[in-house]
Amino acid sequence: MAESRAAKRFSNTDQETNGLAEELGRGSFGIVYKGTIVINDSENILAVKKLDRVTEDSENEFKAEVDIIGRTHHKNLIRLIGFCNEGQHRLLAYEYMPNGTLAAALFVGAKPSWKQRTQMATGVAKGLLYLHEECTTQIIHCDIKPQNILLDDRYNARISDFGLAKLLRKNQSKTLTNIRGTKGYVAPEWFRSSQVTAKVDVYSFGVLLLEIITCRRSVDQNMEFTEEESPILVDWVWDCLAGGKVEIIVGNEAEALADRAALERLVKVGLWCVQEDVSVRPMMRTACLMMEGVIDVPVPPCPYNQISIKSQP
Incomplete structure (x- = not known):
């Protein structure tokens, strides 16, 4: 499957992302907010993650990883719309999923x-x-x-x-x-x-x-x-x-x-x-x-059995 275009780079000062008041959740690397962004004169609802634990990474490494993840495109992956990487500010803007986790x-x-x-x-x-x-x-x-x-x-x-x-x-x-x-x-x-x-x-x-x-x-x-x-x-x-x-x-x-x-x-x-x-x-x-049932599934051994067996999927 072809990969999508790279994620858009946002500026922390140009107010492209705003309204980060409604908290959607918290993770090990930051807080996720519901926000909006205007792209091509159209307002879009996004899930914006403010990262707080990437300061040890170099700026180049952060941008390289964001670029690779931003190019992924699959119907079962959240799409990265854009990011901000200015000074201490690290924002990742994703598609908003209305039905939660x-x-x-x-x-x-x-x-x-x-x-x-x-x-x-x-x-x-x-x-x-x-x-x-x-x-x-x-x-x-x-x-x-x-x-x-x-x-x-x-x-x-x-x-x-x-x-x-x-x-x-x-x-x-x-x-x-x-x-x-x-x-x-x-x-x-x-x-x-x-x-x-x-x-x-x-x-x-x-x-x-x-x-x-x-x-x-x-x-x-x-x-x-x-x-x-x-x-x-x-x-x-x-x-x-x-x-x-x-x-x-x-x-x-x-x-x-x-x-x-x-x-x-x-x-x-x-x-x-x-x-x-x-x-x-x-x-x-x-x-x-x-x-999918395309290939047979043999009965598995006990998950904690360390002995190698011949019947392997």
């Missing part, structure tokens, strides 16, 4: 339908595939979680928040970096080695996929659990699948059980993605094909 959709109020949830999961998977394999420069997001997935006016999933993203050259498959990400979604290899690959995103996606299926948080200490349940989502889902009780995973949801084969397929994909052994964890292209 995937976290709110899954964990607050009535849960989305099974059809909506499978579409959201597929959208995130395709967005990650684009970042990993279809960009001029490979991008490892490093912080895939429901708070960083936004929903557009049609509830399509859009990956956002590239504040932690690590950019790789085409001939580079690993990178040295400090631990990045959010507890509950961080791949185990972050803690064993400073070398990571795109499979750290695959792990986080696996956790996210299981959250989408169950509408349960990856780690939830606030819920009341029976003796057969666990506050650790991956553990509980694995136990249910191994025990042949996949219907429990979706709370006997009729719509999900109407296509039990598809449900079991997605559950198995999620568990393959969260394998502790990086070598048996699939790449995003394989994960997408498994989700």
Whole structure:
């Protein structure tokens, strides 16, 4: 897919962005506001992130990363409209998504339908595939979680928040970096080695996929659990699948059980993605094909099994 034109450079002094009064959310790198901008005599609503933790980066590095991310163009990615990089001012202006975060959709109020949830999961998977394999420069997001997935006016999933993203050259498959990400979604290899690959995103996606299926948080200490349940989502889902009780995973949801084969397929994909052994964890292209039913999905081993097995996706 062709990549879009570079993001527009804004000036902090020309008032191109204004009205940053309504706070939309807070992240590890700054606060996101709802704002407006006039482009070609047309007023546009934007989500504007004011960064407060990039001062250690050089100006050239910041501009280089913004330029690369600004050129990405995919229906399941938030588009960077523009940026400001003047003195201590760091602003990133993104498309505004009216339906909020995937976290709110899954964990607050009535849960989305099974059809909506499978579409959201597929959208995130395709967005990650684009970042990993279809960009001029490979991008490892490093912080895939429901708070960083936004929903557009049609509830399509859009990956956002590239504040932690690590950019790789085409001939580079690993990178040295400090631990990045959010507890509950961080791949185990972050803690064993400073070398990571795109499979750290695959792990986080696996956790996210299981959250989408169950509408349960990856780690939830606030819920009341029976003796057969666990506050650790991956553990509980694995136990249910191994025990042949996949219907429990979706709370006997009729719509999900109407296509039990598809449900079991997605559950198995999620568990393959969260394998502790990086070598048996699939790449995003394989994960997408498994989700679509293009290739068979074997029953995964226990995610924490370190023994290499022959049956690999």
